Amino acid sequence: MSDIAFVRSDMAPSKPAPGSTTGVAAWLKQNLFASFGDTVLTILAILFVAWIVPPLYGFVIGNAVPPGGTVEQCRVENVGACWAYIGSEIEFFIYGFYPMSEYWRPNIVFALLVLLGAPMLIPSVPYKVINAVAFFLVMPVVDTILLSGGMFGLREVPTEQWGGLLITLIISVVGISCSLPLGILLALGRQSKLPIVKTLCIAFIELVRAVPLITVLFMASIMLPLFMPQGTSVDKLMRALVGVTLFSSAYMAEVVRGGMQAIGRGQYEAASALGLGYWKRTAFIILPQALKHVIPGIVGNFISLLKDTSLVYIVGMKDLLEAVKTKNDAIEWASPTQSVTGYIFAAAVYWVMCFSISRYSRYWENRLNTGHKR
Amino acid sequence: MASIDTAPRAPQRSFSLNDPFFRGIIYQAITAFIVIGSIAWIVNNTAANLKAQNKTSGFDFLWKTSGFDISFSLFPFDRSSFYWEAFLVGLTNTILVAVIGIFFATILGFTIGIARLSSNYLVSRLATIYVETIRNIPLLLQLFFWYFAVLKTMPAVKDSITLPLDTFINQRGLFVPKPLFDDQFAWVWLGLAVGIAAWIGISIWARRRLEATGKRFPVFLTGLAITAVVVGITWLISGAAMTFDPPVLNRFNFKGGLELPPELVALVFGLTIYTASFIAETVRGGIQSVSHGQTEAAQALGIKEGDRLRLVIVPQAMRVIIPPLTSQYLNLTKNSSLGAAIGYPELVNVFTGTTLNQTGRAIEVIALTMLVYLVLSLSTSALMNWYNARVALVER
Numbered sequence: 001m002s003d004i005a006f007v008r009s010d011m012a013p014s015k016p017a018p019g020s021t022t023g024v025a026a027w028l029k030q031n032l033f034a035s036f037g038d039t040v041l042t043i044l045a046i047l048f049v050a051w052i053v054p055p056l057y058g059f060v061i062g063n064a065v066p067p068g069g070t071v072e073q074c075r076v077e078n079v080g081a082c083w084a085y086i087g088s089e090i091e092f093f094i095y096g097f098y099p100m101s102e103y104w105r106p107n108i109v110f111a112l113l114v115l116l117g118a119p120m121l122i123p124s125v126p127y128k129v130i131n132a133v134a135f136f137l138v139m140p141v142v143d144t145i146l147l148s149g150g151m152f153g154l155r156e157v158p159t160e161q162w163g164g165l166l167i168t169l170i171i172s173v174v175g176i177s178c179s180l181p182l183g184i185l186l187a188l189g190r191q192s193k194l195p196i197v198k199t200l201c202i203a204f205i206e207l208v209r210a211v212p213l214i215t216v217l218f219m220a221s222i223m224l225p226l227f228m229p230q231g232t233s234v235d236k237l238m239r240a241l242v243g244v245t246l247f248s249s250a251y252m253a254e255v256v257r258g259g260m261q262a263i264g265r266g267q268y269e270a271a272s273a274l275g276l277g278y279w280k281r282t283a284f285i286i287l288p289q290a291l292k293h294v295i296p297g298i299v300g301n302f303i304s305l306l307k308d309t310s311l312v313y314i315v316g317m318k319d320l321l322e323a324v325k326t327k328n329d330a331i332e333w334a335s336p337t338q339s340v341t342g343y344i345f346a347a348a349v350y351w352v353m354c355f356s357i358s359r360y361s362r363y364w365e366n367r368l369n370t371g372h373k374r
Numbered sequence: 375m376a377s378i379d380t381a382p383r384a385p386q387r388s389f390s391l392n393d394p395f396f397r398g399i400i401y402q403a404i405t406a407f408i409v410i411g412s413i414a415w416i417v418n419n420t421a422a423n424l425k426a427q428n429k430t431s432g433f434d435f436l437w438k439t440s441g442f443d444i445s446f447s448l449f450p451f452d453r454s455s456f457y458w459e460a461f462l463v464g465l466t467n468t469i470l471v472a473v474i475g476i477f478f479a480t481i482l483g484f485t486i487g488i489a490r491l492s493s494n495y496l497v498s499r500l501a502t503i504y505v506e507t508i509r510n511i512p513l514l515l516q517l518f519f520w521y522f523a524v525l526k527t528m529p530a531v532k533d534s535i536t537l538p539l540d541t542f543i544n545q546r547g548l549f550v551p552k553p554l555f556d557d558q559f560a561w562v563w564l565g566l567a568v569g570i571a572a573w574i575g576i577s578i579w580a581r582r583r584l585e586a587t588g589k590r591f592p593v594f595l596t597g598l599a600i601t602a603v604v605v606g607i608t609w610l611i612s613g614a615a616m617t618f619d620p621p622v623l624n625r626f627n628f629k630g631g632l633e634l635p636p637e638l639v640a641l642v643f644g645l646t647i648y649t650a651s652f653i654a655e656t657v658r659g660g661i662q663s664v665s666h667g668q669t670e671a672a673q674a675l676g677i678k679e680g681d682r683l684r685l686v687i688v689p690q691a692m693r694v695i696i697p698p699l700t701s702q703y704l705n706l707t708k709n710s711s712l713g714a715a716i717g718y719p720e721l722v723n724v725f726t727g728t729t730l731n732q733t734g735r736a737i738e739v740i741a742l743t744m745l746v747y748l749v750l751s752l753s754t755s756a757l758m759n760w761y762n763a764r765v766a767l768v769e770r
Contacts, residue, residue, distance in 0.1 A: 031495035038494050045496040196402040200409060210751035211744045212708035218726050219744075222736045226423050227416045278394070307512035313715075321515050328522065340523040347511045347519070354510035 059337075060344075074335035081341040085333040092327060093345075096163015096318045102155060105146045106166050112139055113173065121360065123367070136177060143170075159237040163318035165349065167237070171309045171319070172353075175244045176302050182245065183252025188282065190257055201253070208250035213308050217243045221315040240312040248305045255297035259290035292368050299361035303354045310350075321346055420737070433742075435733045436461070442728055444719045446635050457729055464724035465746060471638065471720060472707040475645035479706060480699075482646060483653025490658050501654065508651040514712050516648055521640035521716040528636075531627055540620035542628065548639050549621035552632040558612040565608030569601030576600070637718035641710065649706045656702060660695035661687070693765050700758045704751055711747075721746060 020026045032042045063080030065073045067087025074082035086093075095106055116135045119125040147166075150156035162170075189201030208216065220243035224234050263286060271281035291298070313322040324346045328339040389396055424431060436458040444451050447463040448470065489501035508516075526545065529535060534544040542549040573593075580591040621628040664687050672682040714723035721743060730739040 031493065034493060041492070041494050041497050045494070045500060048500070049496075194398050194402050194405075196406050200405065206752075207744075207748065210748045212711040212722070212747060214711045214714065214722055215726065215740065215744055215747065218722075219740055222730070223740060226420050226736065228423075229419050230422055230426055303510070307510075310512040310514045311712075321512065321518070325518060325522070336527070339527070340519075343515060343519040343523050347515055350512055350515065351507065351510045355506065358510070 071333055071335060074333070074337065079335070079337055081344060082333070082335050082337050083341065085327075085335070085338055085341055086345045088333070089327050089330070092164060093320060093323050094165045096166060096323055097161040098157060098163065098166065099155070099161065102149075102157060105149070105154070105157075108146060109143050109166070110169075112143065113169065140174075159235055160316075162237065164323040165320045167312070167317050168306075168309050168320040170237070171240055171244055171312060171317075172306045174241050175248055175305050175309070178241075178245045179248035179252050179301075179305065180298065182249035184256050184287065186249060186253035187256035187260060190253065191260060205250045205253050208247055209254065213243070213247050213311055214314060216247050217311055217314040219243070236316050239315045240317050243315070244305065244308060244312070247308070248301060251301050251304070252298065255294050255301060256290060258297065259292075259294035260286060262293050263289050295361055295365055295368065299357060303357055306354055306357070307350065320349060429734055431735065431738065433735075433738055435735055435738075438733075440729070440732070442732065444724060445717075446638065446719055457733070460724050460729055461721075461742070464719065464721035467718070467724070468707070468710055468713075468720040468746075471641050471645070471710045471713065471718070472703075474642050475649065475706050475710065476703050478642065478646040479649040479653055479702075482650035483702075484657055486650060487654035487657025487661070490654060491661055505651045505654050508647055509655075513644060513648045513709055514715060517640060517644040517712055517716050520643045521636065525636040525640050532623070534623065534628075540618070542621055542623070545636070546627070546633070547636040548634040549628045550632050550634065551618040551620040554617045554619050556616075559616065561608045561612035562605060565605045566601065569597075569604040572600050572604070573597030635718075637713065637716055640716055641713045641718045644712075645706055645709060648709070649702055652702050652705070653699060656695055656698045657691075659698075660691040663694045664690045696765070697758060697762060700754060704754055707750060708747060 019029070021030075033039045059080040061080070063078065065079065065082050065084045067083045069082075069084035069087075071082075071084070073079070074084060091100070091103070095103060098106060116131065116139055119131050120128070120135055125131075145151060146154070147162065148157060148159065186201050186205055189197045190205060192198050192201070217240070220239040221236075224239055224242075228234060267285055267289065268281065271285040276285065309319055310321040312319050318326065324342045327333075328342045330338075391397060391400075437456055439454055440457050440460045441453050442460075443453060444460065444463050446467065448466050449463070451459055451463050486501045486504055489497050490505065492498045492501070525547075528543055528545050531544050531546060534542040534549075536542055540551045576591075576597055577593045580593045584590060621633075623629075668686055668690065669682065672686045677686065710720055711722040713720045714727060717723065725739055726743050730736060733739070
């Protein structure tokens with residue numbers, strides 16, 4: 001008898017029950033103290049939070065001077081943010097040099113943007129076509145008449161006096177609404193079989209994408225007047241709008257092209273087999289699928305555009321950031337934390353806008369995520 | 375009997391607006407007409423405008439003396455220098471800030487991107503907060519913040535804040551010790567070169583051996599050891615010495631050391647922090663794109679933890695990470711033009727700003743500036759396409 005076999009003759013000792021996998025303690029163990037290295041990281045992170053949060057709280061809330069405070073309160077030592085400064089200059093940050101007696105006009109513009117924009121964004125609200133016509137065709141005309149005036153007995157307000165958040169929003173909304181269609185056209189042109197159209201589109205897209213926006217805006221502000229017939233002057237706001245829109249459309253075109261390339265040949269062939277012509281095929285078969293693929297990219301471009309509006313100071317517009325920067329030098333509010341407060345305020349405004357756009361796009365991604373779920 | 379011609383014949387093309395072929399020709403003709411027409415119109419207008427303003431054109435201004443000073447340059451520049459030298463100063467300053475920014479943004483971005491994927495709740499949450507905060511605030515605003523709100527409110531020179539390692543920070547910028555190398559140090563550099571050459575040689579030899587025999591060799595550790603030993607020996611034998619020249623506070627300013635102007639510091643800070651948030655997202659996406667099956671397959675093959683990351687996960691993740699990473703590098707380079715807004719003398723500031731104002735040659739100056747960025751971009755994308763073709767998935 002060989003003894004290579006092993007037969008257990010006594011019972012193995014029973015092991016203790018495994019640790020709980022639910023509850024607070026288990027969660028802490030899994031997520032914070034899984035291993036020695038993890039514990040060290042957690043302690044370091046806690047120390048970091050403890051180091052950064054109390055001073056931050058003290059600055060923003062604890063030692064801060066609330067809106068309505070006086071400049072003397074902001075001039076004491078170790079003062080936090082001077083919200084009183086923001087509170088007293090908020091109108092400049094929103095309207096720029098727009099005449100104070102006419103503030104109701106930008107207010108109507110803001111209200112229209114919300115009243116017509118919100119139903120556009122909520123999918124369950126009906127009458128989308130009428131809404132879109134109102135938003136994209138009627139609203140720009142109404143807004144232009146309202147803001148610039150000069151007719152219907154409204155006082156004329158030149159665009160040089162517009163400013164602050166108003167300008168930031170105008171440039172963003174116009175830029176977003178114009179750059180997407182333009183970008184789609186450019187992308188179609190780039191994919192086109194017509195050599196002249198294709199070459200022109202490629203040249204435009206690559207040229208614009210290669211240079212910084214700041215040079216495009218320089219071009220719009222310095223070279224555009226040279227390009228125009230003598231005696232014509234291009235409005236500064238128009239220069240900013242043209243520059244930002246053209247710049248953004250090149251990036252949009254590349255995103256849309258990516259989406260179109262992700263669509264199989266079969267879709268093109270099926271559409272042609274059904275007898276659809278180029279435009280019908282593009283509009284009903286290709287683009288709906290292509291755009292769905294690239295929502296994150298498109299929204300990413302919208303967000304960059306919104307952030308890039310801060311560069312229009314180059315053509316001489318006083319947008320939100322430029323308005324804040326100007327007021328940060330205001331003597332009457334001179335205090336140690338004046339400029340920090342101003343920039344934190346502007347950053348918060350931009351952040352809220354950009355972050356909500358990205359959240360909204362996340363919502364649409366989930367909504368359109370049909371048929372690809374596993 | 376009449377013969378019937380059965381050979382297939384190409385359909386006769388008769389002109390019809392419904393024929394896509396002819397319509398294509400018409401579309402192209404219209405496009406070409408519009409484009410050529412507008413270009414002719416613009417050229418015509420520009421010529422008329424220039425004539426009316428009595429302006430000359432041409433690039434001859436590049437060889438005239440500039441007559442302005444530049445606050446920060448890597449090589450001597452003063453009022454008597456030429457405009458082309460101003461152009462070079464702007465270009466080198468742009469490249470300088472881009473290189474420093476790319477270096478730090480890569481380190482910070484990879485750290486944060488990996489931290490976002492950490493299983494440690496607190497660490498990944500902190501990384502998420504960083505990314506979501508920084509990404510959604512305009513870069514220009516961040517630059518203004520660092521420059522006007524932080525660096526410009528630093529104390530005056532005599533009350534400089536002292537940081538560790540003989541570093542001082544004040545309104546005039548950052549003062550760091552300047553490393554000084556003596557003549558013998560050339561030997562150490564030579565030793566370093568020899569060490570690195572040996573390292574490369576070993577890695578080539580190790581790869582050949584791996585392919586021939588399947589035996590592995592610890593290239594990294596050996597290479598590091600050889601380099602360290604060679605450098606150490608040359609350092610000891612040659613008696614080379616490296617000393618630091620620390621900045622010392624005189625009555626009015628610092629003497630010695632290396633002075634980094636606040637504009638440069640703010641720009642590097644802003645670019646690094648902003649771009650790192652985008653790089654972090656790229657890195658996270660790349661690592662997540664490697665399917666979990668790869669990890670499981672590697673474990674099933676009994677590959678060790680470190681090797682699994684190094685040989686299985688990272689190469690596949692890098693394939694996804696590298697293209698967007700390059701475009702982030704390009705973005706950083708283009709974004710460095712925002713330094714113009716805080717007075718850092720880079721290309722746009724020196725050339726499109728001062729030079730254009732002084733010479734009035736708008737078209738030439740802007741064209742030259744755009745050309746620089748165009749060349750930078752196109753060469754980077756060419757390099758990128760080459761790399762992409764090399765690492766692309768070979769499908770059989």
